[in-house]
Amino acid sequence: MKSMSAWERVMLARNPQRPKAKDLLPHIFEDFIELCGDRHFGDDAALYGGLATFEGTPVTVLAQSKGRNLQENLECHFGMVSPEGYRKAQRLAKQAEKFHRPIITFVDTAGAFPGKEAEERGQAEAIATSLKLFATLKTPIIAIVLSEGGSGGALALSVADRIYMFENAIYSILSPEGFASILWKDESRAKEAAELMECTSFDLLNKGIIDGIIEESEGGLHQHQKTAILLLKEILRKELGILSKKKVKQLLDERYKKFRVMGNV
Amino acid sequence: MNQLFKKRKEQISIVQQFFNRVVKTEVKVVEASQLVICDGCKQAIAPESIKANQGVCIHCGYHMxxxxxxxxxxxxxxxxxxxxxxxxxxxxxxxxxxxxxxxxxxxxxxxxxxxxxxxxxxxxxxxxxxxxxxxxxxxxxxxxxxxxxxxxxxxxxxxxxxxxxxxxxxxxxxxxxxxxxxxxxxxxxxxxxxxxxxxxxxxxxxxxxxxxxxxxxxxxxxxxxxxxxxxxxxxxxxxxxxxxxxxxxxxxxxxxxxxxxxxxxxxxxxxxxxxxxxxxxxxxxxxxxx
Known part of the structure; x- marks a missing residue:
């Protein structure tokens, strides 16, 4: 499917039928137990987190979660995470470190929630602190970009030892609409922006941002998710095996270096 | 294009002459009097006074x-x-x-x-x-x-x-x-x-x-x-x-x-x-x- 245009992939990434994190998790993990709240202000439905086992190994799962219907979407701001969500992720991440559990994140957001209260409660600080925390967390982290990875809101969950993307997911500095709006003051040129932005999984692999692509069958993930899930499980199995054998110092040095060289041209 | 750059350079040099780099594009130079309009209070100020005041408006304290x-x-x-x-x-x-x-x-x-x-x-x-x-x-x-x-x-x-x-x-x-x-x-x-x-x-x-x-x-x-x-x-x-x-x-x-x-x-x-x-x-x- 390499011949598809970037915009076609954006459309696939945003297809309402495309599975959300909550649809996929039961097929990947066993015994998921949801954990809620940031212990400061509230609980953000856009960040679905908890404990589970992956083929017998306890893991912490942090997933940006879009709703599957209007009601769910209103509750989770269409998957746009608020400061409480990032702070919940930080809390669960520290807990994972304490109990030596690997962390697996799922990135699926158009961006951090741009609301009044989100700003009042420190959206910028919440994202910044997540970036800093995940950089030195003493446990393996694997990030999976499921559909949409937009801006700092997505980055906050993708400072990881390994980053994989589903084939038709996109990951970019901003949504194509936002990009067109900033650059040309014209949101309707999103399609054009998408082609320029180099936001597909193949672009990101070329740029050395991600470690690999999880292949989707023709028509996208929603047409045939079983094969993609098998591929994802194989990747998790392989990478958890490699990462969990590393000494903490090596793990952290490699993670630092991974981001340190990005953009060093 | 060259014409554009030339014009731009001239404009910049006028500003720099007066401001010695303290105040740049945000401040609008009034042609006749060479005064600066503060973005905070919209009052005109002599560029020297702004420079002497570390880029802070002498009228309203706006930090340019x-x-x-x-x-x-x-x-x-x-x-x-x-x-x-x-x-x-x-x-x-x-x-x-x-x-x-x-x-x-x-x-x-x-x-x-x-x-x-x-x-x-x-x-x-x-x-x-x-x-x-x-x-x-x-x-x-x-x-x-x-x-x-x-x-x-x-x-x-x-x-x-x-x-x-x-x-x-x-x-x-x-x-x-x-x-x-x-x-x-x-x-x-x-x-x-x-x-x-x-x-x-x-x-x-x-x-x-x-x-x-x-x-x-x-x-x-x-x-x-x-x-x-x-x-x-x-x-x-x-x-x-x-x-x-x-x-x-x-x-x-x-x-x-x-x-x-x-x-x-x-x-x-x-x-x-x-x-x-x-x-x-x-x-x-x-x-x-x-």
Whole structure:
């Protein structure tokens, strides 16, 4: 499917039928137990987190979660995470470190929630602190970009030892609409922006941002998710095996270096 | 095109002649009298008075934007600044349409090679690592070179055991460099995490504007966060938020004072008091640091 245009992939990434994190998790993990709240202000439905086992190994799962219907979407701001969500992720991440559990994140957001209260409660600080925390967390982290990875809101969950993307997911500095709006003051040129932005999984692999692509069958993930899930499980199995054998110092040095060289041209 | 550059250069030289780089594009020069209109109170002021007042309006106290070198000369002891990576530019980064031309234009207009100036210097005799952003260069946006220069400055602070100061002034990540710009947020934050673990002091100074990806990375990670009065500080843009919630935001939303009220800034400090405040903070950490 390499011949598809970037915009076609954006459309696939945003297809309402495309599975959300909550649809996929039961097929990947066993015994998921949801954990809620940031212990400061509230609980953000856009960040679905908890404990589970992956083929017998306890893991912490942090997933940006879009709703599957209007009601769910209103509750989770269409998957746009608020400061409480990032702070919940930080809390669960520290807990994972304490109990030596690997962390697996799922990135699926158009961006951090741009609301009044989100700003009042420190959206910028919440994202910044997540970036800093995940950089030195003493446990393996694997990030999976499921559909949409937009801006700092997505980055906050993708400072990881390994980053994989589903084939038709996109990951970019901003949504194509936002990009067109900033650059040309014209949101309707999103399609054009998408082609320029180099936001597909193949672009990101070329740029050395991600470690690999999880292949989707023709028509996208929603047409045939079983094969993609098998591929994802194989990747998790392989990478958890490699990462969990590393000494903490090596793990952290490699993670630092991974981001340190990005953009060093 | 050449004609355009020539015209632009002439305009700039008029401004620079009068301001000696203190006040640049934000201030409109009135042809007849060569006066400057303050962005805060819209009153006309003689450029010399603004310069003498560190770029602060003599009528209303509005803090106008100043370039990186002017900021450094206000903060550091005279003659102590040692710049690193002075000549680094971003021309080679990519071929995004129109990007190189823009870089060239800003280089000419802002008198810096990139949107951040980095190095070491002294504040009241205390050696510091310092990075100062220049919002006159492409709105201070952070691309790969800006991110890398800032990361190098943070690493210098960690290795040489210098306290770190970063003066932010930026619209956020640089769109033209796409995902690589975004990754600079992770890179700089990771470097700060290491400085933190080494016990280093980081004072973050927020000036107008500090928004987007810069606010959501190093700007908000200081041990101590100071802000100049009435600077715009926030993650999402005002218009985006208004569109999302479908209502108009109050004027003081996302200002320094608003952020202090909400608990995200330690102190709002005027430009005149900034060096003194930093100096006191540095003295307090002497011997404790690292």
């Amino acid at each position: 934007r100043i370039g990186a070198y002017d900021r450094l000369s206000l903060l550091l002891d005279e003659g102590t600044f040692r710049e690193i990576d002075k000549k680094r530019t971003s021309f080679h980064v990519n071929d995004f349409p129109g990007y190189k031309k823009k870089l060239y234009q800003y280089q000419q207009a802002a008198n810096v090679n990139e949107a951040v100036v980095c190095g070491s210097g002294q504040i009241s005799g205390v050696k510091v690592a310092i990075a100062v952003m220049d919002s006159y260069f492409m709105m201070g946006s952070m691309g790969s070179v800006v991110g890398d220069k800032i990361t190098k400055t943070i690493e210098m602070a960690t290795q040489k055991k210098f306290p770190l100061l970063i003066v932010s002034s930026s619209g956020g990540a640089r769109m033209q460099e796409g995902i690589l710009s975004l990754m600079q947020m992770a890179k700089t934050s990771a470097a700060l995490a290491r400085l933190d673990e080494a016990g280093g002091l980081y004072i973050s100074i927020l000036t107008h504007p500090t928004t987007g990806g810069v606010s959501a990375s190093y700007a908000m990670l200081g041990d101590i966060i100071l802000a100049e009065p009435k600077a715009t500080i926030g993650f999402a843009g005002r218009r985006v938020i208004e569109k999302t919630i479908n209502e108009k935001l109050p004027d003081h939303f996302q200002t320094s004072e608003f952020l202090k009220e909400k608990g995200f800034v330690d102190q709002v400090v005027t430009r005149h008091q900034l060096k003194d405040t930093c100096s006191k903070l540095l003295q307090l950490h002497q011997g404790v640091n690292l």
